[in-house]
Amino acid sequence: MIFNRRTFLGTSAVAAASLAAPMVRAQGKPRVIVIGGGAGGATAARYIAKDSKGAVDVTLIEPTRTYYTCFFSNLYLGGIKEIDDLGHSYGGLAAGGVNVVHDWAVGVDRDAKTVTLAGGGSLPYDKLILSPGIDFVDGAVDGWDLSAQNAMPHAYKGGSQTELLKAQLKAMPEGGTFAMVAPPNPYRCPPGPYERVSMIAHYLKANNPTAKIIVADPKPKFSKMALFQEGWNNHYAGMVDWIGEDFGGGEVSVDPAAMTVTIDGEETKVDVCNVIPAMKAGRIAEIAGVTDGNWAPVNAIDMSSKADPDIHVLGDASQQGDMPKSGFSANSQAKVCANAVRGALTGSKVFPAKFSNTCWSLIDANDGVKVGATYEATAEKIAKVDGFISQTGETSDVRKATYEESEGWYAGITADMFGASV
Amino acid sequence: MRAFRFLMPLAVAGVMSLPCQAEIGDAEAGEKVFQQCKGCHQVGAGAKHRSGPHLNGLFGRQAASLDDFKYSKSFQRAGAGGLEWHAETLDVFLENPRAMTSGTRMSFRGVKDPQDRAHLILYLRQFSDNPADIPEADPTAQAVDHDLDPAILALKGDPEYGAYLSGECTTCHQAAGSDEGIPSITLWPEDQFVVAMHAYKTKKRNHPVMQMIARRLGDEEIAALAAYFKDLEN
Numbered sequence A: 001m002i003f004n005r006r007t008f009l010g011t012s013a014v015a016a017a018s019l020a021a022p023m024v025r026a027q028g029k030p031r032v033i034v035i036g037g038g039a040g041g042a043t044a045a046r047y048i049a050k051d052s053k054g055a056v057d058v059t060l061i062e063p064t065r066t067y068y069t070c071f072f073s074n075l076y077l078g079g080i081k082e083i084d085d086l087g088h089s090y091g092g093l094a095a096g097g098v099n100v101v102h103d104w105a106v107g108v109d110r111d112a113k114t115v116t117l118a119g120g121g122s123l124p125y126d127k128l129i130l131s132p133g134i135d136f137v138d139g140a141v142d143g144w145d146l147s148a149q150n151a152m153p154h155a156y157k158g159g160s161q162t163e164l165l166k167a168q169l170k171a172m173p174e175g176g177t178f179a180m181v182a183p184p185n186p187y188r189c190p191p192g193p194y195e196r197v198s199m200i201a202h203y204l205k206a207n208n209p210t211a212k213i214i215v216a217d218p219k220p221k222f223s224k225m226a227l228f229q230e231g232w233n234n235h236y237a238g239m240v241d242w243i244g245e246d247f248g249g250g251e252v253s254v255d256p257a258a259m260t261v262t263i264d265g266e267e268t269k270v271d272v273c274n275v276i277p278a279m280k281a282g283r284i285a286e287i288a289g290v291t292d293g294n295w296a297p298v299n300a301i302d303m304s305s306k307a308d309p310d311i312h313v314l315g316d317a318s319q320q321g322d323m324p325k326s327g328f329s330a331n332s333q334a335k336v337c338a339n340a341v342r343g344a345l346t347g348s349k350v351f352p353a354k355f356s357n358t359c360w361s362l363i364d365a366n367d368g369v370k371v372g373a374t375y376e377a378t379a380e381k382i383a384k385v386d387g388f389i390s391q392t393g394e395t396s397d398v399r400k401a402t403y404e405e406s407e408g409w410y411a412g413i414t415a416d417m418f419g420a421s422v
Numbered sequence B: 001m002r003a004f005r006f007l008m009p010l011a012v013a014g015v016m017s018l019p020c021q022a023e024i025g026d027a028e029a030g031e032k033v034f035q036q037c038k039g040c041h042q043v044g045a046g047a048k049h050r051s052g053p054h055l056n057g058l059f060g061r062q063a064a065s066l067d068d069f070k071y072s073k074s075f076q077r078a079g080a081g082g083l084e085w086h087a088e089t090l091d092v093f094l095e096n097p098r099a100m101t102s103g104t105r106m107s108f109r110g111v112k113d114p115q116d117r118a119h120l121i122l123y124l125r126q127f128s129d130n131p132a133d134i135p136e137a138d139p140t141a142q143a144v145d146h147d148l149d150p151a152i153l154a155l156k157g158d159p160e161y162g163a164y165l166s167g168e169c170t171t172c173h174q175a176a177g178s179d180e181g182i183p184s185i186t187l188w189p190e191d192q193f194v195v196a197m198h199a200y201k202t203k204k205r206n207h208p209v210m211q212m213i214a215r216r217l218g219d220e221e222i223a224a225l226a227a228y229f230k231d232l233e234n
């Protein structure tokens, strides 16, 4: 694929002119604001700051002081990782020259090119990068809304929700029932709900072996299905009841006060209920006016918004084509975007877009599987080039090596997002 | 880039498919070739581990699978990744041990002459259970392509391009160089990097993620990455 450098000429010319002209702005540097310090945003902020060596002023807006990864949060539910293993501070980014502002972005004025903060005040930008992750679609699961998230947690954003679900799991009575309402496509981390089922089964097998797991799923099939089903049969025989679309898994309502789940007309009393509703781009993308439907369409070549060339949208919030919504994907997209944004603002060389993703999932302790693909930018979308998936019936050695590899990946991606661990 | 010994004279490249042909070598000649291995490896009745594992029953065995030998991490990964010893895999390994497993403790440059390797492989085959039943070309063995064009090794990589491309590596391989679960690629000698990536491309190295990543990297891109990682400072 040939990258069309002209796409950026307009803006680089402007940036170059303003660099040469007397300084109008603070320090006269081009300004990038990144909203959201997760897999996409932290990576983009870090790479722009690192690679521009101070030539670009990078501000990251993120409300939390510790980012708890969703990735590996299922392993925490399974008792394989501790919550502290999942927390990362922003100290490494600040040390790397990123100006970290702990606040919510509540407004974007695209004409004035400013971002408004919940704490008051607004910040100007030349380029704005949005990586706000997901929010839930209102009314997606009958009987559930955000006010029910304590009774029936989603645990699909990192941190306190994950801890709440774990506490409920621990408090489950002997022989109790855990229910999951799985989300419709597209959603973040396609294998995530099923890795969660595996890890919860792993926990229950050791701590509450007569407990049951019911999954109501609006989909007829899911990511790595053959691998998960093989694993559930091998490790957790008789424990997991997956009800797919064909059996009414999409006909679900819940009653958080009564702790009941009704699937295809049949009501069941449950002890823990994990509702993972349909998802959409984090609210701020909609506020910025870059969404179309639930997601923010982008140009594959540089992740720029189709609605505004000075806004880029990364990760889960973007609608880009074939890549799954994963931390790996967000990190990969962030580097393509960082390269393009830096090029536009400083005139540095812009290389062709290249994306990749691998998602590891853990089925039981030391029983890891993976699926991955490479992608390229076409005029319409990010398009899949090539891929692979773990096979059923692999030896335990292969599975253990895959798990160990996923641990290496976790250390790798978090270092890549946040810089040297602090 | 300095001359690289992985390469063989082009004239003998045609003999490369040797292990697939009927007569691949001569065990007696192989015993002579084995002299250079003896310092570290024993084979035959009563063979024990020395600094390298004994080599009895090697054929059809998963790499790094003897319980009582402490293998390098690199070999453990290769074994877990499905590397098995057959005529073809041994041929690739013996030619340049580090092309297959960068971190092997086997500090041996390799047997460069394909005919010598064929002799050696035949010699070693005698110490497996049913030598006569061991096919000279297993259907399961990996395709072998030793031909790494000298022009590929001579390419000068652009480190700036490498820096950009490295983003695809550092999602998993830490720039600071950690070797837990995923091997370090920081400060890797340029030639070894190039050989290894081409070995993934041609499936001599056995890792689905790396094969996929390598498959779409052009020669220039591999050279660029090698040029970047070789002196990456943290």
Ligand SMILES: Cc1cc2nc3c(=O)[nH]c(=O)nc-3n(C[C@H](O)[C@H](O)[C@H](O)COP(=O)(O)OP(=O)(O)OC[C@H]3O[C@@H](n4cnc5c(N)ncnc54)[C@H](O)[C@@H]3O)c2cc1C
Pocket (backbone or CB within 6 Å): A035, A036, A037, A038, A039, A040, A041, A061, A062, A063, A064, A067, A069, A070, A071, A072, A073, A074, A103, A104, A105, A106, A131, A132, A133, A134, A155, A156, A157, A188, A189, A192, A193, A196, A282, A283, A284, A314, A315, A316, A317, A325, A326, A327, A328, A329, A330, A358, A359, A360, A361
């Ligand atoms: C259970 C589970 C398991 C997963 N496992 C994996 C895995 O194994 N591998 C993998 O690659 N991915 C995995 N994922 C997916 C991964 O977590 C997401 O795809 C990834 O985090 C997306 O990155 P992002 O930057 O789009 O969003 P996020 O990482 O969610 O970051 C968004 C950030 O934006 C901030 N934010 C939101 N709105 C605002 C605002 N208005 N102002 C300021 N800040 C704001 C949030 O606080 C948050 O920190 C998993 C997800 C789940 C739920």
